[in-house]
Amino acid sequence: xxxxxxxxxxxLVAALLAGWEAACRALHIPVYFLAPPSAIGAALAADAPDxxxxxxxxxSNALAALVIASLLGQALAVLAALSLxxxxxxxxxxxxxxxxxxxxxxxxxxxxxxxDHPGRAIIALAVIVAFxxxxxxxxxxxxxxxxxxxxxxxxxxxxxxxxxxxxxAPSAVPFVLEGHKVAAGLAIVGAVxxxxxxxxxxxRGLAWRILDAGYRLQTAKMFAAxxxxxxxxxxxxxxxxxxxxxxxxxxxxx
Amino acid sequence: xxxxxxxxxxxxxxxxxALGPFSLAIEPGEIVALVGPSGCGKSTAxxxxxxxxxxxxxxxxxxxxxxETAVVFQAPTLAPWLSARGNAALPLELAGASRAExxxxxxxxxxxxxxxxxxxxxxxxxxxxxxxxxxxxxxxVTEPKLLLLDEPFAALDEITRRALADDVLKLxxxxxxxxVFVTHSVEEAVYxxxxxxxxxxxxxxxxxxxxxxxxxxxxxxxxxxxxxxxxAEAVSHHLAAGMAGEAAA
Numbered sequence: 058x059x060x061x062x063x064x065x066x067x068x069l070v071a072a073l074l075a076g077w078e079a080a081c082r083a084l085h086i087p088v089y090f091l092a093p094p095s096a097i098g099a100a101l102a103a104d105a106p107d108x109x110x111x112x113x114x115x116x117s118n119a120l121a122a123l124v125i126a127s128l129l130g131q132a133l134a135v136l137a138a139l140s141l142x143x144x145x146x147x148x149x150x151x152x153x154x155x156x157x158x159x160x161x162x163x164x165x166x167x168x169x170x171x172x173d174h175p176g177r178a179i180i181a182l183a184v185i186v187a188f189x190x191x192x193x194x195x196x197x198x199x200x201x202x203x204x205x206x207x208x209x210x211x212x213x214x215x216x217x218x219x220x221x222x223x224x225x226a227p228s229a230v231p232f233v234l235e236g237h238k239v240a241a242g243l244a245i246v247g248a249v250x251x252x253x254x255x256x257x258x259x260x261r262g263l264a265w266r267i268l269d270a271g272y273r274l275q276t277a278k279m280f281a282a283x284x285x286x287x288x289x290x291x292x293x294x295x296x297x298x299x300x301x302x303x304x305x306x307x308x309x310x311x
Numbered sequence: 312x313x314x315x316x317x318x319x320x321x322x323x324x325x326x327x328x329a330l331g332p333f334s335l336a337i338e339p340g341e342i343v344a345l346v347g348p349s350g351c352g353k354s355t356a357x358x359x360x361x362x363x364x365x366x367x368x369x370x371x372x373x374x375x376x377x378x379e380t381a382v383v384f385q386a387p388t389l390a391p392w393l394s395a396r397g398n399a400a401l402p403l404e405l406a407g408a409s410r411a412e413x414x415x416x417x418x419x420x421x422x423x424x425x426x427x428x429x430x431x432x433x434x435x436x437x438x439x440x441x442x443x444x445x446x447x448x449x450x451x452v453t454e455p456k457l458l459l460l461d462e463p464f465a466a467l468d469e470i471t472r473r474a475l476a477d478d479v480l481k482l483x484x485x486x487x488x489x490x491v492f493v494t495h496s497v498e499e500a501v502y503x504x505x506x507x508x509x510x511x512x513x514x515x516x517x518x519x520x521x522x523x524x525x526x527x528x529x530x531x532x533x534x535x536x537x538x539x540x541x542x543a544e545a546v547s548h549h550l551a552a553g554m555a556g557e558a559a560a
Binding site (some may be wrong): 166195203206207208210211212213214215219222224227228230308310 | 392515
């Protein structure tokens with residue numbers, strides 16, 4: 058039973074791929090319309106070095122954005138936790154940024170970054186989408202202190218600094234970890250969206266590879282880039298899941 | 312000079328009065344139990360004694376020095392990211408003690424509550440009873456003059472409750488802090504305290520006081536003595552009178 062459960066997803070994917078391949082052949086579907094899995098596999102193998110370079114480009118932009126969003130999000134969350142006035146002041150801006158689709162902001166940011174620096178636009182847009190989950194996670198965590206622990210700190214005359222560093226910040230750790238997990242996925246989305254909008258020859262990420270292959274009707278190449286993008290997302294998610302678990306284990310010792 | 316006192320205190324919240332008028336004086340080294348139905352303001356009285364809240368009227372006398380008053384809450388209220396030692400050392404570190412000194416005194420406090428060997432364990436690795444002991448060690452680490460126990464055994468099973476009740480009395484006998492013990496178990500109140508103060512339903516006032524005779528800590532079999540039974544009966548009688556008063560009003 059356990060073996061079946063482990064193999065089930067593999068078998069389903071294999072069956073779908075086989076059906077896809079068979080349908081393409083039986084129905085004589087033109088390869089530019091829908092490439093069969095065999096052609097996609099061949100494209101993957103042929104383009105491997107380019108695809109890897111593109112993946113590194115996209116991921117490194119997303120990671121740079123994640124680092125900036127992390128620093129910015131946590132710093133602002135601390136300020137908002139310390140001052141209700143500050144929290145109220147930034148709230149409309151953070152919420153508006155959060156609810157505006159990133160693709161709608163992208164053209165503006167691309168103009169501001171300058172067409173010579175598409176990398177800057179990509180990082181800026183990825184920061185915008187990755188910022189919110191980190192900020193709101195950290196702020197929620199900083200406020201989610203056990204009220205009895207707060208009373209205990211009052212009882213022992215803790216200073217505001219001690220309250221922040223010895224109670225509120227450590228209480229926020231699980232929320233901050235969760236925020237980073239969500240933000241990392243969004244940073245990739247932001248980077249890809251920005252690549253689509255920037256779209257110039259200077260950008261060599263995965264999104265550009267999809268666009269470029271699309272212009273040439275090379276659907277097999279499009280699928281190959283898409284496959285790498287999906288794989289990247291899955292690997293990143295698994296890594297962050299593991300990092301979150303390790304972080305929580307360290308935090309609560311179990 | 313009493314260890315702490317509430318004089319004619321009243322506490323009003325926006326939704327109505329929570330406590331009072333209520334008076335209570337605790338002598339040094341005395342164990343007083345507060346018994347009353349849920350919502351009678353027992354916990355409010357504790358927060359006044361801890362200095363965590365100010366009364367709307369009336370006055371509070373208490374030793375205001377750092378670490379002179381300690382509280383044990385209903386839940387262990389431990390920081391999950393700290394070890395048992397880190398939790399027990401917290402009051403000292405907040406007061407500016409060096410890390411090494413705080414750790415040494417925390418280890419000593421943990422040993423007093425029977426947790427030697429568990430210093431490095433995190434709260435998530437401890438049973439409910441052990442976590443409560445860490446909470447007790449944290450309260451004892453500053454050698455308080457007044458120890459406030461706010462239903463500290465409420466979340467524990469009967470066997471653990473009884474073991475902890477005996478341990479608290481044994482620890483009390485070592486340094487004799489004044490203890491205010493809140494519970495809604497009549498038996499627990501009579502077992503733990505030299506004096507039981509019975510409160511009316513909220514806003515709490517005193518219905519009656521019952522002195523408990525017999526040595527502290529309690530000898531084995533104290534729960535089966537006639538004196539214990541009769542005292543518990545008297546406390547229950549006051550509780551019933553308090554509830555009837557509410558029904559009449």
